[in-house]
Amino acid sequence: MSNQQDYDCIVVGAGIQGSFTAYHLAKNNKRTLLLEQFLLSHSRGSSHGKTRIIRKAYQHDFYTHMMEECYLLWAKLEAEANATLLSGIWEKRGRKSILANSKRSQVPTETLGPEEFSQRLPQVSLLAGEGALIDTTAWVLYANWALRAVQGGVIKDGDQVTDIQPGSTVTVTTATEVYRAESLVITAGPWANTLMAYTGLQIPLQVVKINVCYWKEKVPGTYGISSRFPCFVQLGVEGSQYHFYGLPSNEYPGLMKICYYMGSETEPNERDQQTDRTDVHLLSQFVSHYIPGLEPEPAVVESCLYMVTPDHHFVLDCHTHHNNIIIGAGFSGHGFKFGPVVGKVLCELSLGQMPSYDLSPFKIQRFQSNSKSSL
Ligand SMILES: Cc1cc2nc3c(=O)[nH]c(=O)nc-3n(C[C@H](O)[C@H](O)[C@H](O)COP(=O)(O)OP(=O)(O)OC[C@H]3O[C@@H](n4cnc5c(N)ncnc54)[C@H](O)[C@@H]3O)c2cc1C
Known part of the structure; x- marks a missing residue:
C-alpha cells in the first residue's frame, strides 16, 4: 500500500469514455494511468456488447455539432487499428x-x-x-471492437479505486496501490456517485x-x-x-x-x-x-x-470545488457514439485547456434547476 507512483493524469473507469480520455492524454504525451475495477473485458457497466447506433440527427444542435468531429475521429481510430468499426x-x-x-x-x-x-x-x-x-x-x-481498439497505454484492471484525496496533487488509493497525479478524471459509469462521494460531490444520476x-x-x-x-x-x-x-x-x-x-x-x-x-x-x-x-x-x-441525468444530457465538467478533478458522467443511454469527442474534452479539461466545445449544456450547476428535456 505504500508504493507511490506519479502520473500527469489518472483516469478511473475503462469504459468507452475513460478509454478515449486516456487515448487523448497519451496522444498529448501525458503520463496516464487508466484504472479499472474489473478484469477487462467485462459486461458489468455500459460499454459492453457488439453494437451501438451512431447518428448525426439529434434534436439539439450541440450534439449534431459534436458528431461532425466524432465521425472523423472514429475513422481515424479505424485507420490506426486497421479494423472496420462502422457499418x-x-x-x-x-x-x-x-x-x-x-x-x-x-x-x-x-x-x-x-x-x-x-x-x-x-x-x-x-x-x-x-x-x-x-x-x-x-x-x-461495432462497440466491443471499438473499445478494444482505443484501449492502450498503461491500464491497470482488476484494481478498484477505494479512496480519493483531493489536493494540488490528487491521491488515489486502490485495493493494491496508492497513486498520485496532477489531475484525475472520473469516468466511472454507473459507479460515478460512489467515486464522487470520496470528493464530497453527488449529482442526481x-x-x-x-x-x-x-x-x-x-x-x-x-x-x-x-x-x-x-x-x-x-x-x-x-x-x-x-x-x-x-x-x-x-x-x-x-x-x-x-x-x-x-x-x-x-x-x-x-x-x-x-x-x-x-x-x-x-x-x-x-x-x-x-x-x-x-x-x-x-x-x-x-x-x-x-x-x-434528469434532462438526459451528459455531465462534462470540472468538480465544483477541485479544478483538477474532472467528471464525465450521466451519458443517459446515448453516449457511446460521442466517445472520441467526450474523451477529447475531458482530456482538455484535465490539462487546464480551453475545451474545444461549448460545455454549458453539460455543467454540474444545471441540476440546481430541475429542468426536463429529451434527446
Ligand atoms: C443497452 C444499451 C444500449 C445503448 N445503445 C447506445 C447506442 O445505440 N448509441 C450510443 O451512442 N450509446 C448507446 N448506449 C450508451 C453507451 O453505451 C454509454 O453511454 C457508454 O457506454 C457509457 O460509457 P462509460 O465509459 O461512461 O461507462 P462504463 O462503460 O460503465 O464504464 C465505467 C467503468 O468504470 C469502472 N469503475 C467504476 N467504479 C470503479 C472503481 N471504483 N475503480 C475502478 N474502476 C471503476 C467500471 O467497472 C466501468 O468499467 C447504450 C447503452 C446500453 C446499456
Whole structure:
C-alpha cells in the first residue's frame, strides 16, 4: 500500500469514455494511468456488447455539432487499428424538432411518407399517418471492437479505486496501490456517485437496468445487415413515454436487437437482483405491431446499465470545488457514439485547456434547476 507512483493524469473507469480520455492524454504525451475495477473485458457497466447506433440527427444542435468531429475521429481510430468499426445505414421516424435541427445543421436526411416507406421497408408495419426521417450518416458502430481498439497505454484492471484525496496533487488509493497525479478524471459509469462521494460531490444520476432483447426472425434473413435493414429509433409510440430502437440482426445470426430506452432503477452492484420486465412487455407489444416478421417473445435477454441525468444530457465538467478533478458522467443511454469527442474534452479539461466545445449544456450547476428535456 505504500508504493507511490506519479502520473500527469489518472483516469478511473475503462469504459468507452475513460478509454478515449486516456487515448487523448497519451496522444498529448501525458503520463496516464487508466484504472479499472474489473478484469477487462467485462459486461458489468455500459460499454459492453457488439453494437451501438451512431447518428448525426439529434434534436439539439450541440450534439449534431459534436458528431461532425466524432465521425472523423472514429475513422481515424479505424485507420490506426486497421479494423472496420462502422457499418450500415439508419432510418428513424420523423419528429419536427429533429427534422428542424437536421435541416439547420445540414445533416443529410430524407423524409419518407407512408407509401414510400412501405415500398422501401415492407418488413415494417407503420400505423396510419406514420412516416420516417432517414439520416443517411447513421450506421452500426461495432462497440466491443471499438473499445478494444482505443484501449492502450498503461491500464491497470482488476484494481478498484477505494479512496480519493483531493489536493494540488490528487491521491488515489486502490485495493493494491496508492497513486498520485496532477489531475484525475472520473469516468466511472454507473459507479460515478460512489467515486464522487470520496470528493464530497453527488449529482442526481439514476442508474437503470436495461433488458437488452434479441428477437428471432420468422424467416431468416428478413432483418439482417446483409439485406440492408436499417437501425431505427421509433419515437412517440402510443402508451409509452420513451422511444424504442433497433439494429439489424448482427450479433446472433437470425436475431434482431430491439430495446426500450428506459429500464428499472437499480444499484450498480445489484443489477441482477432487479428482475422487473416492464420494458420486455412493452417491447413484445411493439414488435407484434410494427415488426410482424419477428417472434413476439425475445429469444435472448442480456443486461446493461445506464446512468440517466434528469434532462438526459451528459455531465462534462470540472468538480465544483477541485479544478483538477474532472467528471464525465450521466451519458443517459446515448453516449457511446460521442466517445472520441467526450474523451477529447475531458482530456482538455484535465490539462487546464480551453475545451474545444461549448460545455454549458453539460455543467454540474444545471441540476440546481430541475429542468426536463429529451434527446
Ligand atoms: C443497452 C444499451 C444500449 C445503448 N445503445 C447506445 C447506442 O445505440 N448509441 C450510443 O451512442 N450509446 C448507446 N448506449 C450508451 C453507451 O453505451 C454509454 O453511454 C457508454 O457506454 C457509457 O460509457 P462509460 O465509459 O461512461 O461507462 P462504463 O462503460 O460503465 O464504464 C465505467 C467503468 O468504470 C469502472 N469503475 C467504476 N467504479 C470503479 C472503481 N471504483 N475503480 C475502478 N474502476 C471503476 C467500471 O467497472 C466501468 O468499467 C447504450 C447503452 C446500453 C446499456
